[in-house]
Amino acid sequence: MRMFDWLGAKKGLPLWISWRLNSKMKDDVEQIFEGIADTRKELLMSWASEYWGHMEKLAEQLGSHMPSDSDAITDVQRQATSRLLERTYLRGMDFTELFILNTANEVIYSTYEKHQGAGYGAGTILFPGLQYIHSSGQPMPCLYGPFGDPITLELGPRTSSFHDKMTLLFLQPLIVAGEYRGAVCGRVPNDVLGDLIQRESGHVYPDSGDNYLFMAKPQLNSHIALGTALSRSRFEDRTFTHGENLKDGVTTDWGIVSIKEHTELEIIFTDPATGELHPGVTNTIRNGSNLFVEFPGYSDYRHIPVIGKGVTFQLPHCPDGWGMMCEGDLEEVYRIRSIEWRQRKILQRLLVLQAVLTVVLVGLLAGQTSPWVTGAAAGGFVLLFGLILTGTLQRKESNRVVGHLSRINRFIRINAEGKGDLTQRLKLTEFDNDESRELAKWINNMIDSLEGIMLQVKLAASDVLSSQHVMNESAAVTAKSTERVSGQVGEMIGSIRLQLKDIDMAKEAADAMRDTLRALEFQAAEQIAVAQSEVDRIGEKMQHISSKVGDTNDTIRRFMHTVDEIRSVLQVIEEISAQTNLLALNASIEAARVGEQGRGFAVVAAEIRKLADLTRKSTEEVHGITHQIYEEAKQAYTSMDEGTQVVEEGTQLVAAAASTLQSAQSEDDRKTQVVDEVVQLMEKIAVISMSNRKVSSNVEGRVQALIGEMANVRQTSESVESITRFLQQLVGQFKLTESRHR
Incomplete structure (x- = not known):
C-alpha cells in the first residue's frame, strides 16, 4: 500500500505498471511540460505587451484631442477621438470595447454607444482599478481583473468561442502636458486567456491535459484567495470533456465538485481528500515553479493523479502575481505501449506456442518412430510453423505500422506541398497507442x-x-x-x-x-x-x-x-x-x-x-x-x-x-x-x-x-x-x- 501511496493498490498497480514500462520517457515528459509551460507563459507575456502597445499608442494619439474639465468637447475632437478608437478596435482583435473616462470617472467616449454616460464612482466594479492607477501619486497603467461585468456578457464574444461575463480591463492614464485628463480603457473577455493557453486543436494530451491560471500573490485583488482559478478550465463544459464536467459536477469520494457559471473565481484548486490546496499549486506558489512527472503524481481537485509543471509570473502592469499549471493525467501521459514492446510480446507468445506444439508433436511420434524421424519431423514442424505463423503475424504487424506511417506520410505530404488544408488533423483514434500515435x-x-x-x-x-x-x-x-x-x-x-x-x-x-x-x-x-x-x-x-x-x-x-x-x-x-x-x-x-x-x-x-x-x-x-x-x-x-x-x-x-x-x-x-x-x-x-x-x-x-x-x-x-x-x-x-x- 505504501508503494502506491494515496492511490491504493487497486488504482495504483495499473498506473505503476504503465510508469515502469515507460520510465525511460521521464526526461522527454519533463521537456514536454517545461516546453508547454514556457511557451504558454511567453505567449501570455507577449499578448499583454502587444495590447499595452495598442493602449499606449492610443493614449499618445488621444493627447491632443482630450479637453480639460473646463473645456467643452467640440465636434472635431469628438470625430477625431471616435476615429482613433475605431482604428485601435480594429487592430486589437481581442478588444470588445474601448472607452474613455474623464477625471470624474464618467464614460465620455465608447465604441459601445449604450455605455456612454456611465459613471464609476466608489463601490462600482471598476473603482478598485481606478484607485490603483493613482495609488503611487503618479498615474500609472493597470491591468485589472478578472472580474464579472454584465456589459462584457452583453457585448458578446469577438474572438473566443467561449464567452461569459468575466473581464480583463486595460487601464491607461491620459496625461496631457503633465496633467491627468482621464483614462482610456480596453475591455477584453477573460476567456481570451483560456484560448491563449489551451490551444485546443493542438492539445498535447487531448483527453486530460489542462492548462489553467490561478491566484498566486494577490495585491490589488486581495479578496481573491490563493489557488483560486483565474481562467476557464477545459472541463467546464462538454465540448472537450468526454466524461463528467464541472457544470454538471465531477464526482469524487468526498463530494461533487461543480461550478455555477464559470470556472474563474468559483473554484479553488484543492484536494477534496484534505481540503487543502493540491500539491501542484501549493509547491508552485511556495517555490515559484514546480515540476513533477513521476509516479504516483499528485491529486488535483478531482482527486485524480496528475503530473505537470507549474510556474508563477506577473503580466505587465498587473499588480497581482499569477500562477499557471500545465498538467496531464498520469494515466494518459504514460499510456503509450511501444511498437518494440508489442512486437516482443507477440514473438514471445509465438515462441511459447511453438514450444508447446513441438513438445506435443515429439510426444506423439516418440513411441512410434525412430528418434531420427521424430527429430526430423520436429525440425520440419518448427520450420514450417515458424515460416507460416511468424510470416503471417509479421506481415500483419508490418502492415499495421506501415499503414500508420503511410497515413502520416500522406498527411505531411499534402501540407508540405504548400497548398495544404491546415484545418485537418490526424485522427488519433485511428492509431495504436504506440509511437505512431x-x-x-x-x-x-x-x-x-x-x-x-x-x-x-x-x-x-x-x-x-x-x-x-x-x-x-x-x-x-x-x-x-x-x-x-x-x-x-x-x-x-x-x-x-x-x-x-x-x-x-x-x-x-x-x-x-x-x-x-x-x-x-x-x-x-x-x-x-x-x-x-x-x-x-x-x-x-x-x-x-x-x-x-x-x-x-x-x-x-x-x-x-x-x-x-x-x-x-x-x-x-x-x-x-x-x-x-x-x-x-x-x-x-x-x-x-x-x-x-x-x-x-x-x-x-x-x-x-x-x-x-x-x-x-x-x-x-x-x-x-x-x-x-x-x-x-x-x-x-x-x-x-x-x-x-x-x-x-x-x-x-x-x-x-x-x-x-x-x-x-x-x-x-x-x-x-x-x-x-x-x-x-x-x-x-x-x-x-x-x-x-x-x-x-x-x-x-x-x-x-x-x-x-x-x-x-x-x-x-x-x-x-x-x-x-x-x-x-x-x-x-x-x-x-x-x-x-x-
Whole structure:
C-alpha cells in the first residue's frame, strides 16, 4: 500500500505498471511540460505587451484631442477621438470595447454607444482599478481583473468561442502636458486567456491535459484567495470533456465538485481528500515553479493523479502575481505501449506456442518412430510453423505500422506541398497507442502551431495591406500638400525678391533724405544760432527793463510813502489849527468878559482865529492835492506793476523761445539720428531678406527633393502593397479555420 501511496493498490498497480514500462520517457515528459509551460507563459507575456502597445499608442494619439474639465468637447475632437478608437478596435482583435473616462470617472467616449454616460464612482466594479492607477501619486497603467461585468456578457464574444461575463480591463492614464485628463480603457473577455493557453486543436494530451491560471500573490485583488482559478478550465463544459464536467459536477469520494457559471473565481484548486490546496499549486506558489512527472503524481481537485509543471509570473502592469499549471493525467501521459514492446510480446507468445506444439508433436511420434524421424519431423514442424505463423503475424504487424506511417506520410505530404488544408488533423483514434500515435499527436500539435502562425501572418498581412492603403492615401495627400507648399514657397521667394527691390529703393530714398536733412540741419543750425543770440540779447534787455521797472516801482512806492507822511503832517496841522481856533474863541470870550481891558487881547484872538481858519483852508487844499497825488501814484504803481508782470511774461517768453530754439536744434539732431537708424534698419532688413531668400531657395530645393522622395515613397508603398498581396496569396494557398484566432 505504501508503494502506491494515496492511490491504493487497486488504482495504483495499473498506473505503476504503465510508469515502469515507460520510465525511460521521464526526461522527454519533463521537456514536454517545461516546453508547454514556457511557451504558454511567453505567449501570455507577449499578448499583454502587444495590447499595452495598442493602449499606449492610443493614449499618445488621444493627447491632443482630450479637453480639460473646463473645456467643452467640440465636434472635431469628438470625430477625431471616435476615429482613433475605431482604428485601435480594429487592430486589437481581442478588444470588445474601448472607452474613455474623464477625471470624474464618467464614460465620455465608447465604441459601445449604450455605455456612454456611465459613471464609476466608489463601490462600482471598476473603482478598485481606478484607485490603483493613482495609488503611487503618479498615474500609472493597470491591468485589472478578472472580474464579472454584465456589459462584457452583453457585448458578446469577438474572438473566443467561449464567452461569459468575466473581464480583463486595460487601464491607461491620459496625461496631457503633465496633467491627468482621464483614462482610456480596453475591455477584453477573460476567456481570451483560456484560448491563449489551451490551444485546443493542438492539445498535447487531448483527453486530460489542462492548462489553467490561478491566484498566486494577490495585491490589488486581495479578496481573491490563493489557488483560486483565474481562467476557464477545459472541463467546464462538454465540448472537450468526454466524461463528467464541472457544470454538471465531477464526482469524487468526498463530494461533487461543480461550478455555477464559470470556472474563474468559483473554484479553488484543492484536494477534496484534505481540503487543502493540491500539491501542484501549493509547491508552485511556495517555490515559484514546480515540476513533477513521476509516479504516483499528485491529486488535483478531482482527486485524480496528475503530473505537470507549474510556474508563477506577473503580466505587465498587473499588480497581482499569477500562477499557471500545465498538467496531464498520469494515466494518459504514460499510456503509450511501444511498437518494440508489442512486437516482443507477440514473438514471445509465438515462441511459447511453438514450444508447446513441438513438445506435443515429439510426444506423439516418440513411441512410434525412430528418434531420427521424430527429430526430423520436429525440425520440419518448427520450420514450417515458424515460416507460416511468424510470416503471417509479421506481415500483419508490418502492415499495421506501415499503414500508420503511410497515413502520416500522406498527411505531411499534402501540407508540405504548400497548398495544404491546415484545418485537418490526424485522427488519433485511428492509431495504436504506440509511437505512431505519439508521432501523430505531435504532428497535430505542429500543424496547429503552423495554422496559428499562418493565421497571424494572414491577419498581419491584412493589417499591413490596410495600413498600406492608408499610407498610400496619406502619401498622395502629402504629395499634393508638398506641391502646394512648393508653389507657395516659390510665390514667397518672388515676393521676397520684390521686397528686396522695394527695400533697395527705400534705402536709396532714406540716404537722399538723410543728405537733405543734414543740409537743412546745417542751415537751420546757423539760423537758430543767430536767433539764439538775438533772443539772448532781447533777454538781457528784458532783464534790464525789468530791473528799471523794479526801480521805478520802488521810487513810486517811496513817493507814496512820503505822501502818506505829508498827509499825516497835514492831519496834525489840522488838529493844531482846530485847537488854535478853539483857543482863540476861548480867548475872545474871556476878553469880552473882561471888558475894555481885554479889547486888545480880543483883537489878537480874532487875528489868531483868522490865521487858524486860513491854515485850515490851506491844509484842506494841500490835503486834496496830496490825495490826488496819492491816487495818481497808486495808479502809476498799478500800471508799473502790470508792466512788471508783462516784462516777466516777456522774459518767460524769451526763455521759452530760447528753449524752443534749443529743442529745435536737438530735434533736428534726433531727426538725423532717426534717419540714420532707419537707414541702418533698412540695411539690416536687406541683409535678413537676402538670408531669407537663400533659406527660401534652400527650402524650395528641399521641397522639390521632398516631392521626389514622396514619389519614391509612393513607389515603395506600392511595391510593399504588391509584396503584401503576394504574401496573402501564399497564405491563401492554405486552408485556415477563420473562426480560430490563436
